[in-house]
Amino acid sequence: MPELPEVEVVRAGVEPAVTGARVTAVEVFEPRSLRRHDPLTGPFAPQLEGHRLLGAVRRGKFLWLPIDTGRALVIHLGMSGQVLLREPGSEADRQLRIRLHLEHPDHGELWLNFADQRIFGSMAIDRMQPTGDGLPGGYAGAGTGAWSGLIPDQVAHIARDLIDPDFGTDAALAALARRGSGIKRVLLDQTWVSGIGNIYADEALFAAGLHYEQPASSLSRTEGIRLLDAVRTVLMRALAEGGTSFDAQYVNVNGQSGYFSHSLAVYGRQGTACPRCGTLLVREQFMNRSSHLCPVCQRLH
DNA sequence: AATGTTTCCTGGGTGC
DNA sequence: TGCACCCAGGAAACAT
Numbered sequence: 001m002p003e004l005p006e007v008e009v010v011r012a013g014v015e016p017a018v019t020g021a022r023v024t025a026v027e028v029f030e031p032r033s034l035r036r037h038d039p040l041t042g043p044f045a046p047q048l049e050g051h052r053l054l055g056a057v058r059r060g061k062f063l064w065l066p067i068d069t070g071r072a073l074v075i076h077l078g079m080s081g082q083v084l085l086r087e088p089g090s091e092a093d094r095q096l097r098i099r100l101h102l103e104h105p106d107h108g109e110l111w112l113n114f115a116d117q118r119i120f121g122s123m124a125i126d127r128m129q130p131t132g133d134g135l136p137g138g139y140a141g142a143g144t145g146a147w148s149g150l151i152p153d154q155v156a157h158i159a160r161d162l163i164d165p166d167f168g169t170d171a172a173l174a175a176l177a178r179r180g181s182g183i184k185r186v187l188l189d190q191t192w193v194s195g196i197g198n199i200y201a202d203e204a205l206f207a208a209g210l211h212y213e214q215p216a217s218s219l220s221r222t223e224g225i226r227l228l229d230a231v232r233t234v235l236m237r238a239l240a241e242g243g244t245s246f247d248a249q250y251v252n253v254n255g256q257s258g259y260f261s262h263s264l265a266v267y268g269r270q271g272t273a274c275p276r277c278g279t280l281l282v283r284e285q286f287m288n289r290s291s292h293l294c295p296v297c298q299r300l301h
Numbered sequence: 302a303a304t305g306t307t308t309c310c311t312g313g314g315t316g317c
Numbered sequence: 318t319g320c321a322c323c324c325a326g327g328a329a330a331c332a333t
Contacts, residue, residue, distance in 0.1 A: 078328085079326055080325090120327060120328080256333095290326090
């Protein structure tokens with residue numbers, strides 16, 4: 001269930017460890033974790049072994065590590081993926097799928113473990129293409145290089161996210177007005193605005209006072225702006241929390257320990273009082289997913 | 302073209 | 318205590 005804030009914590013956590021590090025060995029324990037790797041572009045491990053990683057970049061929930069070959073290691077955590085930095089020789093993590101052996105000029109040897117219970121996540125080597133607008137492909141912290149204006153092929157269709165300084169509000173609002181489906185479906189569409197999953201969608205809709213089935217095109221411009229602001233606020237708040245509990249040595253993004261659940265107002269809180277009006281929160285089925293909302297604060301109109 | 306549905310996955314939790 | 322279920326959902330593939 002990692003969404004943008006959790007992925008950003010991973011990005012920030014791995015950035016110092018991987019930037020400038022050389023990959024000395026790759027172990028793939030679960031080939032299904034390479035589902036998004038296109039074998040036509042060459043085999044996975046040899047494109048890493050002996051090569052240097054240059055940084056850590058994120059757009060929405062996609063994370064990629066540019067390689068000195070001009071390509072990138074693309075990481076998606078899916079539902080249950082974790083990136084864990086470990087001392088060489090340490091005991092294997094549960095559901096360990098892939099392990100990279102790294103050698104950093106300053107920090108020495110390190111293992112980068114990719115663990116993933118449900119195998120919805122993946123690692124892949126991908127080609128890079130220029131961003132259409134010449135702007136950075138994603139958020140890279142302090143890192144910069146020739147790869148800054150590039151984006152992996154499989155991420156090119158993903159929209160910029162709401163904490164990206166180059167996010168285009170006007171274009172997003174215009175697209176919103178053309179969409180007839182329910183607003184939650186649009187929020188979860190990564191080609192409109194990226195980084196939002198089921199949890200923060202529910203949180204943002206609550207903050208904006210909107211029902212998940214409200215047709216996107218029925219929102220006024222003011223409501224659209226309010227919704228985008230709500231999403232941004234929810235993401236930033238989670239990010240601030242994650243930043244404070246972050247351990248630089250072990251990047252742990254899981255549904256349990258590493259998940260920023262303390263600040264959730266409605267998600268998973270059905271049957272408890274709405275923090276705004278006191279009405280009992282409800283949980284409903286929507287798109288084969290669960291939606292959590294206050295039936296009073298979030299009415300269809 | 303845009304929208305809706307199915308599929309991939311597994312282990313922790315639940316109920317009998 | 319054991320065991321068969323059920324459930325979570327990100328995103329692409331597929332169907333309408």
